[in-house]
Amino acid sequence: MRINILQHTPNEGPGSILDWSQAHGHQAYIYHPYQFGFLPKAADTDLLVVLGGPMSPNDDLDWIRQERNLINELLAKNVPIFGACFGAQQIAKALGYPVTNAPVKEVGWAPVYLKSHVIPGIPDKLLALHWHQEMFEVPNEATLLFSSDRVRNQGFVMNHRVVGLQFHFEPQSDNVREMVVNDFPYIKGSVFNQTKADILKTPVPAENKTVMFHILDYITATSNR
Incomplete structure (x- = not known):
């Protein structure tokens, strides 16, 4: 499987998503459209990951609009998509x-x-890292x-194929430190x-990586095609 990852700032990387990719023997390609302007082709995408960033989907930038065009192409093809923070907002806006x-x-x-048990193995309550002041409207097509x-x-x-999260399950300890500093x-x-010290001294819950794996397993399951 080719996993195309859209990263939007140097300090918000894919974290445990790369661990999941490596554990399954997939190939991950990380794009930086905010810097280089390039996006993957829909035909070359088996899973799209859209990460967070300091920008807004409401910003009038060509690459942000082009990214949503890619998302819509993949939605039409029923290709799995995971979005975190800005990424989830991009899916909703698309x-x-x-x-x-x-x-x-x-x-x-x-x-x-x-709020829904559609994805197996997710606890009812989790401690997550939040880094936002905007939010998406939940699409009528979604739960x-x-x-x-x-x-x-x-x-x-x-549609068993798309998950968007306003917060972050993907960061691991090094990633959190990178975001904070x-x-x-x-x-x-x-x-x-919370202060910078408060955030840094809070251990990343081990179950966040497990849940991230459950989500990616779920949206890429062949039974959902």
Whole structure:
């Protein structure tokens, strides 16, 4: 399987998604459209991963629009897609749904709650890393998958092939440190009132990687085709 990963900032990489790819013997290709302007072709994509970033789907940039065109091509072909944060927002906007300011800015560690058991093996409550102040509207075609205490629209699953999460399950310890040391000014104003030190000293839950694997296994299962 060829996994095409769209990365949108140096400090928000694929994390445990690469572990999943390597464990299954897949080939991962990481694109940086914000810097180089190149995107993969739909015909060369068996799984698309759309990662987070500091930009908004509402920004008037050619590569952001082209990325949504790619997403729509793959949706029409029933190709699996996983989106995290900006990536999930891009999927929703590609489907014609708005991305707006969330009720609060969420940056740091906080629980999320499972709202649908369509994907097996996911606990009802998980500690996730949040790094956002915008949110997607859950598409009518999709099922609400996660909510947090203050933001309802935290995740969705659609057609057994697409999952979008407003938060992050993919970062591992090194990834969290990279996010914090490079983007710590963004923490200011978060409803969680966590400091840089608070975020860094919180261990990454081991179950987050397991859940990430469950999600990717689910959307790529041949039984869902």
